[in-house]
Amino acid sequence: MTLAQPQPGAQPQRPIITVLFGPAGSGKTTIGRLLAQRLSAGFADADDLHPPANIAKMSRGEALTDADRAPWLEAVADRVARASADDRPIVLACSALKRAYRAQLAAAAPGRVRFVGLAVPREVLIRRLAERRGHFAGPGLLDSQLRTFELPDWASEPPPNTLIIEADQSPNEVVSRIISAIGGG
DSSP states (O other): OOTTSOOTTOOOOOOOEEEEEOSTTSOHHHHHHHHHHHHTOEEEEGGGGSOHHHHHHHHTTOOOOHHHHHHHHHHHHHHHHHHHHTTOOEEEEOOOOSHHHHHHHHHTSTTSEEEEEEEOOHHHHHHHHHHOOSOSSOGGGHHHHHHHOOOOOTTTSOTTTEEEEEOOSOHHHHHHHHHHHHTOO
């Protein structure tokens, strides 16, 4: 028997890492903090894991490339793997715009990650970004992020481990919708 096989009578591992994904302004951090409180989970923001070069580039309004994102995604995947190994639930705010990025995060903790995409109309994103202060991802990056964003491929990212939630209501309403969709955690 290998370690990957469940012991007879053992409960299957439940997802413990909830990744909120979407473009800048979709509410990942605000909603993520509230969701973490409601789920009695930790919270982490993948923005905190960007190398200084990425932050400088985005601060200048320049979009990141896949090459720019590679070390960041490795750091985020490491954070996911550590949470899984520690068996500590976390909510992670992470743009995870491409399917390949989400696949990399899911592979860091097989069977332990669920993804919740935050769907917000473009005009709401523009308004939110215009009102946001002190963040390196400003309104100038929105169009690039929307071009990069890939909706889930339901064949490879099936529900219930990947969901899309309308997120243009109040943060508390969005968190309630998420909790309802994931069955209370």
